[in-house]
Amino acid sequence: MAEIVLETKDLGISFGGLKAVQNVNLKIEKNQLYGLIGPNGAGKTTVFNMLTGVYKPTTGTFYLCGEELKGKSQEAINHKGIARTFQNIRLFNNMSVIRNVLVGLHNQPEFKCSPVTSMLKLPKHYDTEVRMRERAKEILKIFDLYEERNNLACNLPYGKQRKLEIARALATNPKLLLLDEPAAGMNPNETEELMKTVRFIRDEFDITVLLIEHDLKFVSGLCDEVTVLNFGTALYQGKVNDALNDPEVVKAYIGG
Amino acid sequence: MTTFIDGLSLGSIYALIALGYTMVYGIAKMLNFAHGDVIMVGAYAIFSTLAVTGHPLVGVLVAVVICTVLGVVMEKLAYKPLRGASPLAVLITAIGVSYLLQSIAQLIYGSKSRAITLGNFESIKIGSVSISSATIITLAVGAVIMVTLTLFVKYTKVGRAMIAVSEDRGAAALMGINVNFIITITFAIGCCLAAAAGLFYLLQIPSVTPTLGSMPGIKAFTAAVIGGIGSIPGAMLGGILLGVIEKICLSIPVLAPYTTAIEFSLLIVILLVKPIGLLGKKRREKV
Numbered sequence: 001m002a003e004i005v006l007e008t009k010d011l012g013i014s015f016g017g018l019k020a021v022q023n024v025n026l027k028i029e030k031n032q033l034y035g036l037i038g039p040n041g042a043g044k045t046t047v048f049n050m051l052t053g054v055y056k057p058t059t060g061t062f063y064l065c066g067e068e069l070k071g072k073s074q075e076a077i078n079h080k081g082i083a084r085t086f087q088n089i090r091l092f093n094n095m096s097v098i099r100n101v102l103v104g105l106h107n108q109p110e111f112k113c114s115p116v117t118s119m120l121k122l123p124k125h126y127d128t129e130v131r132m133r134e135r136a137k138e139i140l141k142i143f144d145l146y147e148e149r150n151n152l153a154c155n156l157p158y159g160k161q162r163k164l165e166i167a168r169a170l171a172t173n174p175k176l177l178l179l180d181e182p183a184a185g186m187n188p189n190e191t192e193e194l195m196k197t198v199r200f201i202r203d204e205f206d207i208t209v210l211l212i213e214h215d216l217k218f219v220s221g222l223c224d225e226v227t228v229l230n231f232g233t234a235l236y237q238g239k240v241n242d243a244l245n246d247p248e249v250v251k252a253y254i255g256g
Numbered sequence: 257m258t259t260f261i262d263g264l265s266l267g268s269i270y271a272l273i274a275l276g277y278t279m280v281y282g283i284a285k286m287l288n289f290a291h292g293d294v295i296m297v298g299a300y301a302i303f304s305t306l307a308v309t310g311h312p313l314v315g316v317l318v319a320v321v322i323c324t325v326l327g328v329v330m331e332k333l334a335y336k337p338l339r340g341a342s343p344l345a346v347l348i349t350a351i352g353v354s355y356l357l358q359s360i361a362q363l364i365y366g367s368k369s370r371a372i373t374l375g376n377f378e379s380i381k382i383g384s385v386s387i388s389s390a391t392i393i394t395l396a397v398g399a400v401i402m403v404t405l406t407l408f409v410k411y412t413k414v415g416r417a418m419i420a421v422s423e424d425r426g427a428a429a430l431m432g433i434n435v436n437f438i439i440t441i442t443f444a445i446g447c448c449l450a451a452a453a454g455l456f457y458l459l460q461i462p463s464v465t466p467t468l469g470s471m472p473g474i475k476a477f478t479a480a481v482i483g484g485i486g487s488i489p490g491a492m493l494g495g496i497l498l499g500v501i502e503k504i505c506l507s508i509p510v511l512a513p514y515t516t517a518i519e520f521s522l523l524i525v526i527l528l529v530k531p532i533g534l535l536g537k538k539r540r541e542k543v
Binding site: 106 | 411412413416417419420423424426427428429430431432433434435537
């Protein structure tokens with residue numbers, strides 16, 4: 001039995017009287033590519049927001065590699081090893097591409113350097129900066145963004161902005177990467193390439209990926225297991241191929 | 257020429273205060289209207305230590321420490337609990353903090369203005385131009401502080417994190433940046449600059465009153481808005497521009513009585529022509 005990276009127990013949240021998400025139980029094994037799908041408004045992004053500390057779950061809890069993270073702050077959860085991208089791209093638009101990744105590297109213990117050291121431009125500052133930049137460049141090369149590293153993030157084409165978001169999230173050295181609709185707005189070629197990239201980073205960075213996606217082809221091509229959410233509850237959990245034949249799932253998607 | 261240099265020197269005082277406004281606005285997305293009163297606290301700190309120790313330099317050090325601590329405490333007690341509250345609530349709290357500081361100063365020192373001597377500053381003659389050495393000190397130290405700050409924001413990791421937080425606080429937190437720590441640091445730096453401004457203010461007008469911070473505070477806020485609030489070079493430019501204009505107006509007898517009116521009219525004109533300020537960046541507000 002492989003190691004369980006993410007486990008949620010009866011995870012749920014209410015906003016006032018509205019139960020947005022209820023009783024979500026996920027069990028994701030190490031190096032799995034796991035899909036979270038469902039119609040609009042099903043609560044998929046809400047689940048992500050709970051897993052990253054943006055929302056505090058009102059019921060249930062979740063564990064990363066056995067450690068309970070419920071109630072921790074956003075940055076603490078990130079330090080523990082959950083990183084994410086956003087459905088609406090949220091890059092630091094007026095910063096260069098490489099600086100976006102450098103912000104992601106900010107809290108890596110190997111790059112500790114006090115402000116005083118930096119101000120005085122002591123050798124350690126240069127050393128840290130050089131090592132950070134090297135690391136950032138490596139990450140950018142993986143995503144084919146190296147040539148654009150000095151451009152402003154907002155000037156990148158859409159597809160590359162999506163890639164940069166993944167790069168920035170990976171820079172925080174996560175165990176679990178949450179991708180919120182990574183293929184949204186991409187053409188079939190870009191989607192195809194993105195699938196390769198996701199598999200590659202899974203192997204290269206030895207991480208686990210949980211992704212939200214509307215593109216069912218993308219999900220069935222990439223994930224082996226999925227959870228289908230509808231109206232905040234899990235409608236189906238299991239193999240992706242069976243999901244598409246499940247009458248309940250079809251009903252939720254197409255109506256019936 | 258003397259007027260121009262005096263203007264630069266006054267301008268660097270405004271710029272130092274404006275930097276505090278603009279950094280706090282850029283990063284914490286709030287206007288700290290108590291910022292001007294931090295100058296007053298700094299001035300009284302110098303006044304008190306001078307009375308006890310008799311040494312101006314000790315006074316300056318104490319003022320910097322007190323103002324920095326004040327900034328951190330102010331943020332922790334007054335503003336942190338309001339994170340995520342409506343901007344209006346934060347604004348009113350800031351005005352409240354401003355009155356609180358003024359009233360505390362009044363309780364301790366009384367409302368009369370008190371004179372303070374920081375030593376004799378002789379005029380230095382360069383060619384035909386005579387400049388007070390206080391002006392030169394203000395200019396030089398002001399320039400050093402501004403360069404240091406620019407380097408800090410540009411080249412340190414904390415500086416980079418500050419920019420990231422000002423761009424998108426939520427995304428920065430999710431990338432593992434401790435937003436509260438960054439905001440605290442910003443307040444500390446802003447108030448530390450205000451302490452320096454307090455010193456330079458005393459070099460120009462050597463007396464302390466509990467309300468001495470209001471006018472420079474408002475002028476500096478104007479400067480920050482003229483330069484484009486949230487922009488660090490903008491605050492420097494706005495401050496210096498305002499200082500030079502003020503001194504030039506004061507030196508022309510016809511204009512002198514209208515100096516303040518002219519300064520604020522400049523603000524109105526700039527807001528009409530370029531609402532984001534001279535160096536402000538356009539921001540898309542997320543819906």
